[in-house]
Amino acid sequence: MGEQRTLLAVLAHPDDESFGIGGTLAKYAAEGVRVVLACATGGEAGEISDPSLGTKEQLAGIRERELRCACDVLGIGELHLLGYRDSGMAGSPDNDDRRSLVQTDPAEVAGKVVRLIRQVRPQVVVTFEEGGGYGHPDHMAIHRHTVAAFQAAGDPSQYPEHLAVGLEPHVxxxxxxxxxxxxxxxxxxxxxxxxxxxxxxxxxxxxxxxGVPDELCTAEIDVSAYVDIKLQAFQCHRSQLSPNGPFSLIPPEVRWDFMGTECFSLAGSRLGPGQKPETDLFAMRIG
Ligand SMILES: [Zn+2]
Structure with missing residues (x-):
């Protein structure tokens, strides 16, 4: 029955997959879609909610374990760590670290994403919008690199070294x-x-x-059946869960209502504009 449906999510930090789009990833995984996650950084510039979990130096390792836990919960079958350093919030000293995502040559990062697109061959690619949700420099950077990679992956003249090792272009x-x-x-x-x-x-x-203007939400995914799983994935990211954070202040029943839908903006398609609003990222019908 048709080819294997594959979704590639390209995000910046361990926890981006759960807090933002965990419901959608869990839903598609449960429906038999091959869900692949690329995480650009180790999240080492994040906070540690509880000092008993480890030190700042241990944070990358802690967060990798948390990410693998969340992948298991959400049903993400493949995880690719791109290996850059977390660039931290805008204006923080972490921005200047030469190993950080924002300090890395854009062509190098985009090349890694192109290689992944050519390996994984997804029909659907998901990344942040240009403002990165709330302006995090890594979110905005991985947005730019993923857009560049989406455009380059089908072009055999781009990153021809991939073709030399047997990877074909993929759109x-x-x-x-x-x-x-x-x-x-x-x-x-x-x-x-x-x-x-x-x-x-x-x-x-x-x-x-x-957020983004309402009209940019062109796809609304009903994830109400996956809110439990999403919350379970949140729990994996213990080092990032502050008991006094803004999220914890929202009454559970309100939280629940607002977690039942996840929105996406169709940014590129070789199929032309979709139905508005789309209710399935894999809808392959025009208009
Ligand atoms: Zn993030």
Whole structure:
């Protein structure tokens, strides 16, 4: 019955796969899709929520174990670590480390992603939108490199050294960006206010600056049956779970409602525009 459906997600840090699009990855894996994850950095510039878990020097190893745990939970069958150093938040000293993702030659990183596309041969590639969700330099960098790789992978004149080792050019059918639409944040704020939840300083927050414009959410994936699995994958990333983080302050029932849908933006397709909104990243029908 047709060829094996394959999804390649190209993300920046251990935990990006769970917090952002864990429901979608779990859903497709459960439906028999081969789900492959590329994680660009070791996440070593992140926090450690609990000092008993280890030291800052041990963080890359801790986070790799956490990532493998999340892959098992979500059903991600293949994990590729691209091996760059976490560049940290914008303006932090980690930005200047020569091993960091943002300091690496763009052609080198894009070349690794091209090689992976030619090996894995996905129909669907997923990465961050250009703002990286919240402006993390690594998210924005891996967005640029994945867009470049999506465009180069089918061109035999690009990275011809791959062809010399037997990898053929490959053009994926579609490229999607993860997208948190503004209505998500607006809805969350309204829901919390209606519950009498004290939004505190967030009451004056400019919700219109969060996420992407609503119309950029061109694919809405119903992951309501996978919220449990997604939450279980979150639990793998213990070093990143702060008991006092913003997420933990949201009442569980509200959290649950807002985790049942994940949005994506169709960024490239050789099939032309999809139905709006699409409900399946593998829909291969035009209009
Ligand atoms: Zn991240």
């Amino acid at each position: 994926p059918e579609k490229l999607y960006f993860t997208a948190l639409p503004r209505r998500f944040f607006r809805g969350l704020a309204q829901r919390l206010s209606a519950l009498g939840f004290d939004l505190g300083r967030l009451a004056d927050f400019d919700w219109e600056s969060m």
